[in-house]
Amino acid sequence: KQEVTQIPAALSVPEGENLVLNCSFTDSAIYNLQWFRQDPGKGLTSLLLIQSSQREQTSGRLNASLDKSSGRSTLYIAASQPGDSATYLCAVKYRTGGFKTIFGAGTRLFVKA
Amino acid sequence: NAGVTQTPKFQVLKTGQSMTLQCAQDMNHEYMSWYRQDPGMGLRLIHYSVGAGITDQGEVPNGYNVSRSTTEDFPLRLLSAAPSQTSVYFCASSDGADQETQYFGPGTRLLVL
Numbered sequence: 125k126q127e128v129t130q131i132p133a134a135l136s137v138p139e140g141e142n143l144v145l146n147c148s149f150t151d152s153a154i155y156n157l158q159w160f161r162q163d164p165g166k167g168l169t170s171l172l173l174i175q176s177s178q179r180e181q182t183s184g185r186l187n188a189s190l191d192k193s194s195g196r197s198t199l200y201i202a203a204s205q206p207g208d209s210a211t212y213l214c215a216v217k218y219r220t221g222g223f224k225t226i227f228g229a230g231t232r233l234f235v236k237a
Numbered sequence: 238n239a240g241v242t243q244t245p246k247f248q249v250l251k252t253g254q255s256m257t258l259q260c261a262q263d264m265n266h267e268y269m270s271w272y273r274q275d276p277g278m279g280l281r282l283i284h285y286s287v288g289a290g291i292t293d294q295g296e297v298p299n300g301y302n303v304s305r306s307t308t309e310d311f312p313l314r315l316l317s318a319a320p321s322q323t324s325v326y327f328c329a330s331s332d333g334a335d336q337e338t339q340y341f342g343p344g345t346r347l348l349v350l
Contacts, residue, residue, distance in 0.1 A: 158339065160341075166344075167327060167342060167343045167344050168280075168329075169341075170339065173337075173338045213279060215280075215339070222285075223285065223287060224295060224296070225270070225282060225339065226296075227281070228279050229279040230279055
């Protein structure tokens with residue numbers, strides 16, 4: 125079964141700390157992996173998209189890496205801010221089983237001022 | 238561009254009632270999909286479409302119907318609502334079925350009594 129797992133489920137850090145969110149997936153045959161941010165009661169905002177042929181993507185203070193062979197992706201957030209507090213979701217689009225995207229359950233991040 | 242729009246924002250149904258959740262996008266995207274989000278479970282794919290006239294099932298299709306008569310619209314029909322269908326429903330679209338970023342609508346909160 126194609127699954128996506130995110131660890132930890134929740135994380136609380138002081139402002140200014142660098143942090144890493146983890147995403148693991150069970151099948152290396154993927155089209156892409158996407159990281160989203162979701163604020164409470166809101167929709168999803170795309171942060172970074174990594175194609176299957178890429179190793180990493182960067183946007184501002186965010187850096188996402190992809191290692192297909194180990195079935196892992198990490199989202200690195202530098203110099204965290206209270207405004208980064210949200211739930212971060214990892215989504216994998218698999219090549220097998222149709223054009224389906226499987227989401228992880230998310231990591232809820234709280235950055236303390 | 239409005240992006241991906243969903244109506245209604247919130248709906249209360251009684252068990253056994255039927256209704257249609259509307260989704261529209263103005264980006265001329267071929268790929269559209271419906272997800273439901275339940276607490277602690279991330280997003281689960283209900284149905285998706287890779288173009289007008291083409292639909293397929295996702296992870297949790299039972300109790301839902303879809304059709305895709307135009308590129309812009311992808312309505313989700315609940316045939317006979319059940320309390321287990323209480324959830325937040327998100328519609329998403331992307332330019333291609335494989336490598337492209339998905340854009341999400343703001344969601345519809347559904348409560349079935």
